[in-house]
Amino acid sequence: xxxxxxxxxxxxxxxxxxxxxxxxxxxxxxxxPDAVRLIAVxxxxxxxxxxxxxxxxxxxxxxxxxxxxxxxxxxxGDLPDLAWHFIGNLQRNKAKLVxxxxxxxxxxxxxxxxxxxxxxxxxxxxxxxTLIEVNVGGEAQKSGVAxxxxxxxxxxxxxxxxxxxxxxxxxxxxxxDPEASRPHFRALARLRDELSRTPRAGxxxxxxxxxxxxxxxxxxxxxxxxxxxxxxxxxxxxxxx
Numbered sequence: 365x366x367x368x369x370x371x372x373x374x375x376x377x378x379x380x381x382x383x384x385x386x387x388x389x390x391x392x393x394x395x396x397p398d399a400v401r402l403i404a405v406x407x408x409x410x411x412x413x414x415x416x417x418x419x420x421x422x423x424x425x426x427x428x429x430x431x432x433x434x435x436x437x438x439x440x441g442d443l444p445d446l447a448w449h450f451i452g453n454l455q456r457n458k459a460k461l462v463x464x465x466x467x468x469x470x471x472x473x474x475x476x477x478x479x480x481x482x483x484x485x486x487x488x489x490x491x492x493x494t495l496i497e498v499n500v501g502g503e504a505q506k507s508g509v510a511x512x513x514x515x516x517x518x519x520x521x522x523x524x525x526x527x528x529x530x531x532x533x534x535x536x537x538x539x540x541d542p543e544a545s546r547p548h549f550r551a552l553a554r555l556r557d558e559l560s561r562t563p564r565a566g567x568x569x570x571x572x573x574x575x576x577x578x579x580x581x582x583x584x585x586x587x588x589x590x591x592x593x594x595x596x597x598x599x600x601x602x603x604x605x
Contacts, residue, residue: 372416378597379404379420382580386591389584400584403449405576405594407432408601411439417597418443426469426592428452430461437465451533451573451592453507464489469533469573470497472509474520477527484526491528495573496521498555500548501537508534511555515562522564531571531589532556542579549574549586556587 379402387397405426406414414425414436426449427433433450440446448466456479462468463483471477471494484492496517499508509517514532521529532555536548549572556569575583577596584591595601 372413375413375416375598376420378599379417379422382577382593382596385580385596386584389581392581393585395584400588401590403451403573403590403592404597405451405592406436406598407452407594409594409598411436413598414440414446415443418446423447424449426451426594427466430454430458433466434461449590449592459483463487463492467493467495467530469495470507471495471521471529472497472507473517477521477524481524481526489526492526493528493530495531495533495571496529497533497535498552500534500551503537506535511551514555515559518559518564518567522567524566527566529567529569531569531573533573533590536574536579540578542582545575545579546582546586549579549583549588553587 382402386400386402390397390400401424403424403426404417404422407428423445424447429452433448449469450462450466451469454462454468454470454476456476459479460483463480464487480492497508498514499506499510521527532552534548534552536545539545552574553572556572560569571589572587573590575588575591577593580591580593
């Protein structure tokens with residue numbers, strides 16, 4: 365395994381610390397540590413930082429911008445075992461850059477679903493993995509489906525030949541106290557449990573994508589299966605050009 369670049373030695377240390385936090389939180393919740401998957405949020409970070417994380421055993425990475433993801437796919441094409449997650453707001457005109465290349469955590473309506481379906485069919489892509497973003501805090505400035513509208517959206521997505529919905533995702537209102545996020549994580553888990561009682565073709569709500577650097581412990585306690593951590597691994601974000 366190649367050694368990481370010297371300037372990114374901190375990435376391996378960050379990963380070790382975050383993995384230990386995940387393991388402790390999972391054990392405290394009576395869960396197995398491997399029931400929680402870490403997504404290293406690499407948005408705005410250079411390819412060398414991702415290579416350093418890869419050398420330290422990380423395989424799942426999250427990106428927020430479609431064009432940046434496309435560029436990294438090309439730059440890091442020699443690492444075929446990378447698993448990509450798109451966690452930003454996906455504009456329909458950028459869907460072609462993401463379809464078939466990443467699990468999309470931010471499906472929030474039928475318009476985007478139609479575009480993903482169309483792109484997948486045209487490209488001969490059998491399945492697009494998605495999660496539905498839920499606006500748990502009711503924030504006007506954030507995307508995501510309102511909790512009350514989620515059953516209707518699930519009905520509209522059921523049975524689509526190229527889409528697979530694998531769970532729910534949320535970004536709670538920003539807070540410095542991680543406990544402030546807990547009610548939102550709990551609400552998402554309850555939604556998942558309630559809606560899972562009604563089977564729908566092509567929909568399996570097994571995953572809960574929630575929790576970031578500041579509040580991953582609270583998210584894991586409430587049932588997160590995917591946590592999205594950037595700063596605690598890579599350090600402060602670089603300006604995006």
